[in-house]
Amino acid sequence: MSNDRPTTGPDRPTADTPRRPAAQPPLLEIDGLSVDFRLEGSVVHAVQDVSLHVRAGETLAVVGESGSGKSATALSVLRLNPSPPCVYAGGEIRFGGRDLLKLSEKELGRVRGRDIAMVFQDPMTCLDPLQRVGAQVAEVLRHHTGISRAEAKEAALAALDEVGIPDPALRYRQYPHELSGGLRQRVMIATALVARPRVLIADEPTTALDVTVQRQILDLLVTLQHKHGMAVVLITHDLAVVAETADRVVVMHQGRVVETGDVLDVFDRPADPYTRRLLAATPRLEAA
Numbered sequence: 001m002s003n004d005r006p007t008t009g010p011d012r013p014t015a016d017t018p019r020r021p022a023a024q025p026p027l028l029e030i031d032g033l034s035v036d037f038r039l040e041g042s043v044v045h046a047v048q049d050v051s052l053h054v055r056a057g058e059t060l061a062v063v064g065e066s067g068s069g070k071s072a073t074a075l076s077v078l079r080l081n082p083s084p085p086c087v088y089a090g091g092e093i094r095f096g097g098r099d100l101l102k103l104s105e106k107e108l109g110r111v112r113g114r115d116i117a118m119v120f121q122d123p124m125t126c127l128d129p130l131q132r133v134g135a136q137v138a139e140v141l142r143h144h145t146g147i148s149r150a151e152a153k154e155a156a157l158a159a160l161d162e163v164g165i166p167d168p169a170l171r172y173r174q175y176p177h178e179l180s181g182g183l184r185q186r187v188m189i190a191t192a193l194v195a196r197p198r199v200l201i202a203d204e205p206t207t208a209l210d211v212t213v214q215r216q217i218l219d220l221l222v223t224l225q226h227k228h229g230m231a232v233v234l235i236t237h238d239l240a241v242v243a244e245t246a247d248r249v250v251v252m253h254q255g256r257v258v259e260t261g262d263v264l265d266v267f268d269r270p271a272d273p274y275t276r277r278l279l280a281a282t283p284r285l286e287a288a
């Protein structure tokens with residue numbers, strides 16, 4: 001189905017110019033993960049025996065319809081699923097030679113934000129409405145590095161500038177509600193990246209934004225990834241976004257991985273019937 005090949009985006013890979021960096025050991029590896037939500041009188045097997053990995057400098061997209069277990073998988077990496085009702089029922093999440101599922105809360109607190117950071121669809125899940133945005137970015141650094149207040153402020157201003165926020169000194173003093181949705185998203189990205197994590201997990205980071213701003217935020221994530229060599233796990237239901245930004249893709253359906261591979265291979269020759277249905281339901285790809 002070569003006509004179905006995604007053609008959106010200027011830096012779309014071709015068979016001759018793969019975006020994937022030379023193979024290196026995975027930075028983050030999920031192996032056989034199972035996650036249940038134990039509710040009164042019932043159990044939801046949200047994630048069942050899921051394995052995936054991502055390398056430095058690589059973008060792995062996780063796609064699937066609503067309820068397929070994408071967020072539950074992503075949140076498991078930093079054990080952010082609400083517990084109860086969440087129970088990590090099996091598997092390992094390996095990072096830096098350790099199983100994150102086995103770390104104490106204190107140990108995991110050092111990984112969160114410093115080694116592995118997350119951004120979400122709604123920035124207000126991360127930002128404190130009552131605190132000035134600059135202080136929130138600076139606080140992440142103070143927490144992880146213990147640098148002085150003045151140094152943290154300087155680094156936070158640089159981080160706001162890096163994510164394309166105009167007049168960082170003015171914005172630094174503002175509260176989240178004083179910013180547009182796009183700027184709030186940029187602040188959340190600054191907060192996530194200020195401590196230079198090695199892995200960024202982005203859960204539907206552009207879904208709530210209008211199309212032009214979506215484009216800008218995606219471009220920003222790609223630019224920052226290239227600049228810092230991060231591994232990115234991008235959770236999305238938007239296959240056009242996957243075509244434009246990801247190296248590899250994992251397709252989830254009903255809590256399981258049904259297909260995984262290079263984006264070009266999977267989109268050109270989907271092996272699983274569910275992947276074929278998902279691709280067929282994306283007119284922007286079909287029309288390409």
Ligand SMILES: Nc1ncnc2c1ncn2[C@@H]1O[C@H](COP(=O)(O)OP(=O)(O)OP(=O)(O)O)[C@@H](O)[C@H]1O
Nearest residue numbers: 037044046065066067068069070071072073082085
């Ligand atoms: N806190 C929770 N309590 C109970 N069930 C939950 C909870 N979080 C997720 N689930 C269930 O786990 C399953 C997987 O949900 P998950 O949010 O991971 O899907 P998703 O693929 O990320 O969907 P979406 O694209 O809508 O975010 C769903 O059946 C969902 O209802």
